[in-house]
Amino acid sequence: MTKPNDSSAASKLGPGSDRGELGLVATPIGNLGDISPRAADYLKSADAIACEDSRITIRLLQHLGLKKPLLTYHDHNAEEMRPKLLGRVAAGERVALVSDAGTPLISDPGFKLVRAAAEQGLKVTALPGPSAPLMALILSGLPTDRFLFLGFLAPKSAARRAELEEVATLRASLILFETAPRLVQALDDLLAVLGNRPAAVARELTKMFEEVRRGTLRELHEHYAEAGPPKGEIVIVVGPPLAEAPATGDDLDAALLKALGAMRVKEAAEAVAAATGRPKRLVYQRALELKQQASDDDGDG
Ligand code: SAM
Numbered sequence: 001m002t003k004p005n006d007s008s009a010a011s012k013l014g015p016g017s018d019r020g021e022l023g024l025v026a027t028p029i030g031n032l033g034d035i036s037p038r039a040a041d042y043l044k045s046a047d048a049i050a051c052e053d054s055r056i057t058i059r060l061l062q063h064l065g066l067k068k069p070l071l072t073y074h075d076h077n078a079e080e081m082r083p084k085l086l087g088r089v090a091a092g093e094r095v096a097l098v099s100d101a102g103t104p105l106i107s108d109p110g111f112k113l114v115r116a117a118a119e120q121g122l123k124v125t126a127l128p129g130p131s132a133p134l135m136a137l138i139l140s141g142l143p144t145d146r147f148l149f150l151g152f153l154a155p156k157s158a159a160r161r162a163e164l165e166e167v168a169t170l171r172a173s174l175i176l177f178e179t180a181p182r183l184v185q186a187l188d189d190l191l192a193v194l195g196n197r198p199a200a201v202a203r204e205l206t207k208m209f210e211e212v213r214r215g216t217l218r219e220l221h222e223h224y225a226e227a228g229p230p231k232g233e234i235v236i237v238v239g240p241p242l243a244e245a246p247a248t249g250d251d252l253d254a255a256l257l258k259a260l261g262a263m264r265v266k267e268a269a270e271a272v273a274a275a276t277g278r279p280k281r282l283v284y285q286r287a288l289e290l291k292q293q294a295s296d297d298d299g300d301g
Contacts, residue, residue, distance in 0.1 A: 020092040022085070022117050024110065026103040026129030030207035030233075032063045039127040040064050046096040050085055052109060056100045073097065074109055082113055089122045103131040107151045107177060132205055133175045136235035139212045140200035143240060146172040155182065157189055164193040168279035174238040180229040183236075187221040190238055193281075195274040198239040204232040242276065252278065256287050265291050 023042050028034040043049060044066055050073040051057035057070055073081045089095050099108035117124050133149050148167060153160045153176055167174060174194075178186045183201070190199070200214045201224070209232065213220060217238065224230065255276065259268035269284035276283070 018092075019094060020089045021094050021123045021125060022089050022113070023094065023096045024104045024114070024124070024126040025096045025098050026127060026131065027057075027060055027098050027101060029102045029130045029132050029135070029205055032060065034130045034206055035060065035064065036127065036129050039129055042094075042127050043068065043096055043098075045094060047093040048085075048088060049096045049098060050081070050113075051098050052100045057098055060098075073113070078109060078112065082116055085113065086117055086120060086122060089117065090120065101130075101132075103129065106131055106133065106149075130206065132177070132202075132233070132235050135205050136200070136202035136212075136237050137173065137175055139202055139205075140173070140237035141214055142173045142198060142200060142237050144173065146240070148172045148174050150174055150176040152177045153186070157185055160186065160189050161193050164189060165279045165281055168194055169241065171240045173240055176236050176238075178234050178236055180231060180234055183229055183234060184221065184224045186236065187217055187224060190236070191217040191221055191274070192270075193273075193279060194238060195242065195276060195278070197242060200237045201230075201234060202237065203230055203234045205235070207232070241278070252276065252283070252286060253290060256283070256290055260287060260291060260294070 023046065025039050025042055026036075027039070043061070043064060046068060048069045048071055049057060049061075050071045052072065052074050054070045054072055061068060071081065071085065073085065085095055085097075097104050097110050097113065099105075099110070102108070104110040105114065114124055137144055137147055148170060150163070150167070153163050176186075180203075187199075187201075190197075194217065196216045196218045198214070199217045199220055200212055201220055202212045204210050211230075213223065215223070252272070255272045256268060259271050262268075263271065265287045266284070269280060269287040272278070272287070273280040273283040
């Protein structure tokens with residue numbers, strides 16, 4: 001019988017052996033207790049482990065009492081490493097892919113590896129486990145029936161706002177990663193583009209100082225602007241556009257005309273965008289059109 005951690009046994013298997021497999025193994029996002037028994041067994045039986053940062057993966061292997069050949073696979077060497085890793089799988093080895101934390105491929109390397117493995121007809125399996133975006137979503141108290149994971153948005157505000165405008169009208173919860181130093185600016189951008197929706201900031205998930213702060217985007221922005229950037233890793237979840245959002249262009253026009261009666265174009269657009277969850281840029285454009293129409297009409301009279 002092959003001992004599960006006998007890596008030399010697998011290398012004796014010839015090309016085309018059924019054993020050859022790429023296994024995508026989810027690892028803890030902060031609490032080592034979250035490695036599943038099946039994931040641990042898989043790592044034990046792997047001939048090699050492809051990882052992002054070997055120093056981080058070694059800590060996990062030490063926790064499991066394992067020693068394994070580690071091969072790094074990250075953005076800077078992926079082109080060169082992909083054929084090597086797949087060559088091992090084709091030769092009958094079991095290669096596990098892990099990321100530093102969580103589920104590989106989710107804002108982490110691996111998608112092109114899986115695509116290439118599939119193209120070559122190689123077996124790919126997944127050992128599911130922790131993933132920060134899903135954990136944040138289920139803790140957020142926001143609708144979970146439809147959601148869109150946006151990963152990390154652009155670091156600069158203008159580009160980030162443009163990305164948000166693309167998804168502003170989607171009837172879905174949005175999940176995004178953000179770094180602590182950029183959280184306040186990100187919340188400001190979310191508020192400006194998406195309106196004052198309910199949201200949650202989840203941080204340090206599965207760790208000692210796990211925290212989920214729920215509130216409207218404005219409340220969250222105010223809180224972190226005052227308290228300063230929080231420590232640790234962060235996921236932001238934003239609810240879908242507000243239910244009372246005008247469904248039709250007529251409703252939008254009515255809301256804008258009312259607001260234009262009381263404020264300047266920019267303020268009116270901001271208020272209506274915030275109240276309706278519509279993209280600010282589009283609302284502003286429509287506000288300008290309505291203003292223009294109104295002054296044309298005045299001119300006619
Ligand atoms: N593949 C990972 C997963 O499935 O969770 C995500 C990797 S991504 C490079 C890292 C980002 O995930 C962090 O910047 C943070 O936004 C989020 N994240 C990871 N661990 C977290 C944790 N324990 N609490 C909150 N957010 C976390």
